[in-house]
Amino acid sequence: MNFIIYSTALASGLLAGAISPSLAYSRSILLGITLMHSVLSGALFGVFVTAVIGLPVTPALSAVLFAITFSILTAEAVNRGIPEDAAISLAVSVSVAISIIFTFLVALHVPLGVSAAMSYVFGISSVLTINDFLRVVISLTLVMPLAHLFWYEYKFISFDPEGAEAMGLSVRFYRYLYYALASVAATAIAMTLGVLLTHIIISLPGLFALRKKYVYPYRLSYLAGVTIVMGGYLISLPLSLPPSAGVGILASISLLYLFVGGKK
Amino acid sequence: MRHSVRAMELVTEMNNDVLVKDLETGYGTKAVIKGLSFRVKSPFFLIIMGPNGAGKTTLLRTLIGSIKPIGGSVVLYGIVPWKDKAKIRSIVGYAPQVINIREEVPVTVEEVVGMGLLSKLPPPRLISGSLKNLIKKYLNLVGLDGYEKTFFNHLSGGQQKRVLIASALIRRPKVLILDEPGSMLDFKVRCELSQLIEKIFQEGMADVIVTAHDIPPCLSIEPYLLLLNRDRYAFGRISEVLKKEILSKIYPGITESEGLIILGEDHVKP
Numbered sequence: 001m002n003f004i005i006y007s008t009a010l011a012s013g014l015l016a017g018a019i020s021p022s023l024a025y026s027r028s029i030l031l032g033i034t035l036m037h038s039v040l041s042g043a044l045f046g047v048f049v050t051a052v053i054g055l056p057v058t059p060a061l062s063a064v065l066f067a068i069t070f071s072i073l074t075a076e077a078v079n080r081g082i083p084e085d086a087a088i089s090l091a092v093s094v095s096v097a098i099s100i101i102f103t104f105l106v107a108l109h110v111p112l113g114v115s116a117a118m119s120y121v122f123g124i125s126s127v128l129t130i131n132d133f134l135r136v137v138i139s140l141t142l143v144m145p146l147a148h149l150f151w152y153e154y155k156f157i158s159f160d161p162e163g164a165e166a167m168g169l170s171v172r173f174y175r176y177l178y179y180a181l182a183s184v185a186a187t188a189i190a191m192t193l194g195v196l197l198t199h200i201i202i203s204l205p206g207l208f209a210l211r212k213k214y215v216y217p218y219r220l221s222y223l224a225g226v227t228i229v230m231g232g233y234l235i236s237l238p239l240s241l242p243p244s245a246g247v248g249i250l251a252s253i254s255l256l257y258l259f260v261g262g263k264k
Numbered sequence: 265m266r267h268s269v270r271a272m273e274l275v276t277e278m279n280n281d282v283l284v285k286d287l288e289t290g291y292g293t294k295a296v297i298k299g300l301s302f303r304v305k306s307p308f309f310l311i312i313m314g315p316n317g318a319g320k321t322t323l324l325r326t327l328i329g330s331i332k333p334i335g336g337s338v339v340l341y342g343i344v345p346w347k348d349k350a351k352i353r354s355i356v357g358y359a360p361q362v363i364n365i366r367e368e369v370p371v372t373v374e375e376v377v378g379m380g381l382l383s384k385l386p387p388p389r390l391i392s393g394s395l396k397n398l399i400k401k402y403l404n405l406v407g408l409d410g411y412e413k414t415f416f417n418h419l420s421g422g423q424q425k426r427v428l429i430a431s432a433l434i435r436r437p438k439v440l441i442l443d444e445p446g447s448m449l450d451f452k453v454r455c456e457l458s459q460l461i462e463k464i465f466q467e468g469m470a471d472v473i474v475t476a477h478d479i480p481p482c483l484s485i486e487p488y489l490l491l492l493n494r495d496r497y498a499f500g501r502i503s504e505v506l507k508k509e510i511l512s513k514i515y516p517g518i519t520e521s522e523g524l525i526i527l528g529e530d531h532v533k534p
Contacts, residue, residue: 153387160366163428168384
């Protein structure tokens with residue numbers, strides 16, 4: 001059991017490290033809020049349609065689809081001139097409304113429905129199964145190579161979007177591909193650590209690398225991701241806390257170090 | 265007979281490497297530029313000059329196909345830019361204004377110049393040994409030997425412009441399009457940059473289109489000049505266009521003092 005928990009923690013840390021640099025370098029941390037709220041609404045929608053209607057749409061699949069759809073719609077709205085904060089607020093409002101409606105419906109129709117809903121908010125990091133582990137590993141196998149393959153393009157698009165477009169790079173294609181990868185990664189991590197913590201976990205490693213001005217940030221990003229997630233799991237045991245709480249404590253300390261004590 | 269006249273007109277038009285006719289362009293349905301027409305044949309060095317908000321960058325974006333014109337037509341080397349973006353981007357080397365660049369992203373000079381060429385190729389885009397040599401060659405051309413591993417944001421304003429020129433030039437473009445390369449630079453640096461751009465043109469590496477608020481200093485050639493302010497424009501050689509009566513129509517804030525003409529930055533209300 002412990003092997004599955006720590007292996008999942010390791011894979012989650014690597015997954016966060018793989019997706020985080022592009023998120024931080026493209027200044028899309030705020031967009032992560034949209035991502036996480038849509039993961040929650042998608043997961044709850046999935047719980048409802050699977051348990052009540054009987055459709056074969058798993059919470060993980062609907063969470064990924066919701067996350068991709070909402071992040072692309074938000075980015076399109078920004079492209080069409082709506083201020084970013086307004087577009088994100090709108091997406092979050094719609095996601096929250098969907099979450100509330102489906103939490104209510106799940107609680108109404110599914111025994112223990114509310115606890116299922118809450119598990120997506122706070123995570124199930126102490127009761128992981130082999131399926132949870134496999135979900136994170138499959139996501140990692142998909143996300144890691146593609147994130148590396150297109151890293152140079154992502155960084156250049158973040159650096160000079162106008163120049164990149166003029167050079168013939170399809171800025172829109174790369175952004176949407178990135179949102180798809182981020183959605184897969186965020187969903188996989190959220191299903192174990194919970195939506196609340198996942199936003200921090202996928203932002204922090206990249207922020208470390210950006211703060212240190214690394215040209216190739218992955219070594220630091222992976223190190224930060226694995227250290228925070230694995231370290232969180234390790235410190236939670238003697239404190240008798242759920243592992244995601246330990247991760248949250250370590251993430252908070254890391255953020256404090258990053259912005260107060262971690263000046264380059 | 266009418267057909268042959270039309271055919272003659274078409275041949276004449278095709279002989280122009282930049283052909284802009286009754287152009288109306290802007291963002292969405294809001295036109296920034298109206299009724300603009302000019303034509304120029306390669307080799308050319310064209311300066312697009314006008315006050316803030318005159319539509320200089322809008323015109324450049326139309327020329328590289330980022331904006332579809334509202335009306336009229338644009339043809340660049342026989343290509344309609346907005347219709348065939350891939351083709352137009354394969355012949356254009358574009359250097360945007362530095363102000364639009366996010367300098368906090370840690371990008372090296374080598375990466376900026378390398379992407380100029382790699383963006384023309386399919387992924388995976390990796391900086392190989394041969395590309396490193398090519399980057400060195402173009403950095404040498406713009407006077408930045410040994411700066412490969414330097415961060416872009418550690419360079420001075422003039423050096424950053426040179427890197428962007430190298431990045432545009434490594435693509436071996438037919439035309440080098442530079443958006444305000446001289447902005448926010450002192451006279452000496454602007455002078456050196458103008459001489460570099462002139463050298464690129466004189467050596468036949470590319471035609472040149474440059475936007476500016478005033479005539480780039482230290483040029484030894486007489487370029488074409490497009491004076492532009494939204495729905496007003498004048499086009500010709502500098503000696504034909506730089507006249508007080510023409511300038512006063514493009515720059516409403518123009519004043520004359522002790523024999524000097526001072527260009528205002530006033531906008532013309534569309």
